[in-house]
Amino acid sequence: MADALGEESHAAKRDWRDHGVRIVHSDELDANTPQTPGMNRAAAITHASAGASSLWAGTVTIHPNAKTGAHHHGPVESVIYVLRGRARMRWGERLEFTAEAGPGDFIFIPPYAPHQEINALPDEPLVCVLARSGQAPVVVNLDITPAEPPEEAAWVDPCHPQLAEEA
Numbered sequence: 001m002a003d004a005l006g007e008e009s010h011a012a013k014r015d016w017r018d019h020g021v022r023i024v025h026s027d028e029l030d031a032n033t034p035q036t037p038g039m040n041r042a043a044a045i046t047h048a049s050a051g052a053s054s055l056w057a058g059t060v061t062i063h064p065n066a067k068t069g070a071h072h073h074g075p076v077e078s079v080i081y082v083l084r085g086r087a088r089m090r091w092g093e094r095l096e097f098t099a100e101a102g103p104g105d106f107i108f109i110p111p112y113a114p115h116q117e118i119n120a121l122p123d124e125p126l127v128c129v130l131a132r133s134g135q136a137p138v139v140v141n142l143d144i145t146p147a148e149p150p151e152e153a154a155w156v157d158p159c160h161p162q163l164a165e166e167a
Contacts, residue, residue, distance in 0.1 A: 022050040029059060034139040038068035039117060047135055056135055060117075062087075062126040067118040070095055070146075073109070074138035078130060080107040080117075085126035088118040096147035099154060114142055 014020075029042035030049065043049065045057040060080070062068065070090075080087070080101075087101045091109075095116050101107050109115055119126040 019051065024049050033058070034137045036068045036071045036139055036141060038062060038066050041130070043137075052135065054134065056132040056137070058130050060128050060130050062117055062119040064119060064124055065122040068116050070114055070116045070142040070144040072112050072114050072140050072142065073132065074136070074140060075111045075134070076136065076138055077111060077133040078109040079132075080109070081105075081129040081131075082107070083127045083129060085124050085128075086120040087126055087128065088120040089115060090118065090146065090150055091115040092147075093144075094147040095144055096150055097153040098150040099152065114144060116146075 024044045028049065029044050030046070031040065031042045033041050033043045035041060039060055039062045041058055041060050043056065043058040045052050045055065047053060062085075082101050082103050082105050084103055087105075087107065088098060089101065089107060090096075090098045091113055093114060095114065100120060117126070
């Protein structure tokens with residue numbers, strides 16, 4: 001018999017109690033993850049903690065007035081959601097581009113993109129939620145001499161041309 005989505009009922013085939021929704025509490029975050037100088041990552045959703053098979057999620061904190069080293073995450077896409085503070089991102093072969101994000105903003109980082117996270121505030125930590133498209137804890141730290149000054153870059157997608165005029 002098919003369910004509302006037209007698929008066979010999975011309830012009879014799975015033990016949803018042990019293989020269903022998993023809550024990872026804040027005191028269960030795992031700091032034993034590859035780190036980049038200048039930031040502290042803690043894993044929340046991984047295969048080990050929640051049974052995830054194709055994504056990773058966790059937190060990242062950058063201390064006041066601190067910045068990470070330049071790095072990339074290989075073939076993995078990353079999304080950063082800013083909870084508190086002000087993020088200044090630099091990216092490019094020489095970290096020549098920059099933009100800022102605040103609470104409620106999302107940041108997308110494509111595969112292999114050299115980037116650096118900077119806490120733009122001198123007296124408050126930058127606290128973010130991080131999600132990645134893969135389980136592999138890929139962090140490739142890079143030795144880059146940054147371009148000075150960086151160019152401010154606002155990306156505007158073709159579906160919202162009115163934003164280009166506001167940028």
